Amino acid sequence: xxxxxxxxxxxxxxxxxxxxxxLGPGDQxxxxxxxxxxxxxxxxxxxxxxxxxxNEGLVTRTPRRGTVVRERRPLLIHPQRELRPQxxxxxxxxxxxxxxxxxxxxxxxxxxxxxxxxxxxxxxxxPDEELxxxxxxxxxxxxxxxxxxDSYFPLALVADSEIARPGDITRGANRVLEExxxxxxxxxxxxxxxxxxxxxxxRLQLQSGTPVVVYVRVGYDESDTPVRVAVSVxxxxxxxxxxxxxxx
Amino acid sequence: xxxxxxxxxxxxxxxxxxxxxxLGPGDQxxxxxxxxxxxxxxxxxxxxxxxxxxNEGLVTRTPRRGTVVRERRPLLIHPQRELRPQxxxxxxxxxxxxxxxxxxxxxxxxxxxxxxxxxxxxxxxxPDEELxxxxxxxxxxxxxxxxxxDSYFPLALVADSEIARPGDITRGANRVLEExxxxxxxxxxxxxxxxxxxxxxxRLQLQSGTPVVVYVRVGYDESDTPVRVAVSVxxxxxxxxxxxxxxx
Numbered sequence: 349x350x351x352x353x354x355x356x357x358x359x360x361x362x363x364x365x366x367x368x369x370x371l372g373p374g375d376q377x378x379x380x381x382x383x384x385x386x387x388x389x390x391x392x393x394x395x396x397x398x399x400x401x402x403n404e405g406l407v408t409r410t411p412r413r414g415t416v417v418r419e420r421r422p423l424l425i426h427p428q429r430e431l432r433p434q435x436x437x438x439x440x441x442x443x444x445x446x447x448x449x450x451x452x453x454x455x456x457x458x459x460x461x462x463x464x465x466x467x468x469x470x471x472x473x474x475p476d477e478e479l480x481x482x483x484x485x486x487x488x489x490x491x492x493x494x495x496x497x498d499s500y501f502p503l504a505l506v507a508d509s510e511i512a513r514p515g516d517i518t519r520g521a522n523r524v525l526e527e528x529x530x531x532x533x534x535x536x537x538x539x540x541x542x543x544x545x546x547x548x549x550x551r552l553q554l555q556s557g558t559p560v561v562v563y564v565r566v567g568y569d570e571s572d573t574p575v576r577v578a579v580s581v582x583x584x585x586x587x588x589x590x591x592x593x594x595x596x
Numbered sequence: 597x598x599x600x601x602x603x604x605x606x607x608x609x610x611x612x613x614x615x616x617x618x619l620g621p622g623d624q625x626x627x628x629x630x631x632x633x634x635x636x637x638x639x640x641x642x643x644x645x646x647x648x649x650x651n652e653g654l655v656t657r658t659p660r661r662g663t664v665v666r667e668r669r670p671l672l673i674h675p676q677r678e679l680r681p682q683x684x685x686x687x688x689x690x691x692x693x694x695x696x697x698x699x700x701x702x703x704x705x706x707x708x709x710x711x712x713x714x715x716x717x718x719x720x721x722x723p724d725e726e727l728x729x730x731x732x733x734x735x736x737x738x739x740x741x742x743x744x745x746d747s748y749f750p751l752a753l754v755a756d757s758e759i760a761r762p763g764d765i766t767r768g769a770n771r772v773l774e775e776x777x778x779x780x781x782x783x784x785x786x787x788x789x790x791x792x793x794x795x796x797x798x799r800l801q802l803q804s805g806t807p808v809v810v811y812v813r814v815g816y817d818e819s820d821t822p823v824r825v826a827v828s829v830x831x832x833x834x835x836x837x838x839x840x841x842x843x844x
Contacts, residue, residue, distance in 0.1 A: 593785065
């Protein structure tokens with residue numbers, strides 16, 4: 349491995365003060381002049397080092413406030429919770445997870461009937477020309493746009509149910525699938541990451557250099573037919589996905 | 597939601613030709629001049645649209661070859677596999693997953709004794725001043741740097757074992773933990789994403805605009821003591837993490 353350059357060393361020391369908690373969210377880093385003095389380096393080196401931390405999403409820089417450690421309070425996503433038997437009155441998984449943390453969930457929902465794109469149609473094993481219902485949700489935490497979740501269902505399956513009607517389903521669409529005789533007994537979760545599209549950047553009000561985690565769950569019923577494909581787009585600085593597994 | 601601008605519409609049409617498979621990895625997109633003509637837009641609009649696809653990691657642009665669809669053959673990571681009983685001769689999980697796909701795994705390994713950073717020490721529940729053994733691996737697929745995996749173990753636990761000695765452990769460190777009387781019976785997996793640090797960019801030869809997925813597994817023994825913290829840094833364009841869950 350090549351030797352670190354000077355600015356990388358400075359970046360690394362600053363990173364350590366953040367990860368160690370010595371500097372917490374909202375705290376200001378020393379000024380450029382102070383860093384030049386304390387690390388005995390040029391202004392250019394200081395700027396490269398700070399640029400590195402901006403790029404990693406650790407700090408933000410504004411002319412007025414200087415360099416400030418970013419708020420990091422990721423929402424913990426527990427993909428396994430959705431699968432456990434829920435009490436009758438339970439709200440759907442996102443609202444539940446957010447309220448658990450003492451924060452206020454809300455959402456905008458839009459229900460459409462679509463020819464899904466190939467990526468969705470193939471996961472839903474939908475024959476050509478078959479339509480799907482998509483429930484597109486933009487979710488907010490404490491009034492801030494937080495993530496999106498688009499859930500696709502075969503139209504033939506859900507046409508006569510609440511899933512195909514606009515508006516929120518308080519008990520969750522999964523419960524409606526159960527009532528229709530298609531409980532999801534197995535799910536496959538795919539997780540990857542990428543840079544956001546420009547419409548995602550706008551919709552989710554992302555700061556530049558923030559990747560998104562894409563989390564796709566395909567739910568299968570007892571006859572192993574896919575009945576739901578849910579695509580979540582999670583800004584990477586605000587979400588942490590956690591699985592707990594036991595060996596058998 | 598705001599209306600899409602012209603370049604976003606062009607980007608969206610190009611994206612569809614890629615996701616649909618009409619253009620596959622290595623295929624060239626039409627030239628700027630051709631796109632101006634076919635979409636009836638200005639050169640500037642075409643460039644903005646292509647910039648968008650570069651940013652998303654879908655294509656690369658070089659003066660000589662033009663715009664080319666990127667190779668997308670993500671390695672499928674199955675975090676659950678590691679927990680299943682393995683036949684005696686099984687190789688460790690990464691090598692196994694890579695060979696399953698008919699590709700050639702290799703790695704460089706470096707074993708050190710360290711004061712782990714706070715983030716690791718707290719996950720390892722390591723008292724102050726206690727040391728850890730870290731096995732840092734840079735992994736290659738078909739000779740290309742692919743990802744890194746740093747596994748930390750309490751020094752007190754593994755000091756006299758192969759884990760604290762340099763070099764590969766063919767049967768995997770997890771097997772050695774079992775032999776030491778500390779099989780991992782429960783794991784907690786945390787997954788998030790961020791932009792890479794400059795040393796990661798260099799070490800993993802990342803193309804610009806490629807985020808990394810960070811996957812941290814903490815393994816607990818029968819007395820619920822953490823015995824291993826494994827941090828994997830997975831370039832987002834080359835990895836897909838998959839979990840399969842059944843409802844009980």
